Amino acid sequence: xxxxxxxxxxxxRIQVILESPRSRExxxxxLCEELKTAVPHYDWVGFYLVDxxxxxxxxxxxxxxxxxEHVRIKFGQGICGQAASTQETFIVQDVTQETNYLSxxxxxxxxxxxxxxxxxxxVGELDIDSHDLAPFSEADRRLLDQICRWVAPHIA
Numbered sequence: 001x002x003x004x005x006x007x008x009x010x011x012x013r014i015q016v017i018l019e020s021p022r023s024r025e026x027x028x029x030x031l032c033e034e035l036k037t038a039v040p041h042y043d044w045v046g047f048y049l050v051d052x053x054x055x056x057x058x059x060x061x062x063x064x065x066x067x068x069e070h071v072r073i074k075f076g077q078g079i080c081g082q083a084a085s086t087q088e089t090f091i092v093q094d095v096t097q098e099t100n101y102l103s104x105x106x107x108x109x110x111x112x113x114x115x116x117x118x119x120x121x122x123v124g125e126l127d128i129d130s131h132d133l134a135p136f137s138e139a140d141r142r143l144l145d146q147i148c149r150w151v152a153p154h155i156a
Contacts, residue, residue: 007143010038014147024154025062031151032064035128041135042128044104047116048073048080049124049155058084058125065129068104078102080127083113087122089141093134109133112140116148118156126151 017030032045046063056075060068070078075085078100083090090113095101101111108129116124126148130136 005039007139010034011143011146013038014150018150018154027154028151029062029064031147032062035147036064039140041130041132043107043131044068044127044129046127047124047151047155048084048127050084050122056084061124066105070102070104073102079111079113080125083115083125084122087115087117089114089145091136091141093136104129107131110135112136112144114141114144114148116152116155118152121156123152123155 013034014031017027017034020027022030028047032047035045036042044063044065046065047061048058049061051057051059058073058075058080060071073081075081079090079092079098079102082100090111092098092101092111095108095111109132110130112128114126115122116126126144128144
C-alpha cells in the first residue's frame, strides 16, 4: 500500500533543511513537517531524544502531527522504548498485534521507529505513525535510515 513519492527530491529538501542556519530545534521541526507533508502514509512524525539527565528515558522532541500524551518513555516501554533498549529498528505493520504498544491515537494502525546513533551512542529515535495498515516498505526504511544518519550530529 506504499504510496509513491519522489524520494530523491525529498532527500534533497531534507539536506537543505539540515544545512540551514536555523536552530537545531527549528531544523528538526522542519524535517518532521517535511516528512509528514511529503509522504502520504506518514501521519505523525517525531523525534524522541535520549534524556541525558534521566536513566534510560526518552523525551519527546520536535514532531508534526496530533499532540501525544507520551512525552516521556522509559526504555523497554512501547515500541519506542523497545527500539531504545534493543537499539534496533522496529517496523510494526499492525499495532493491534503488539502487546507492548502505547497508543497515541485510535487512528494509528502502524508504526516505524528507528534509533539514531552518534559515535556509537544512542542519542534519539525517529518515530513515524501511519493511519494505514502495513504501509512501510523497505524503501521507507532505507530512506529513514539515511535521514537518521544525517540527523545524528544535529542531535548529539
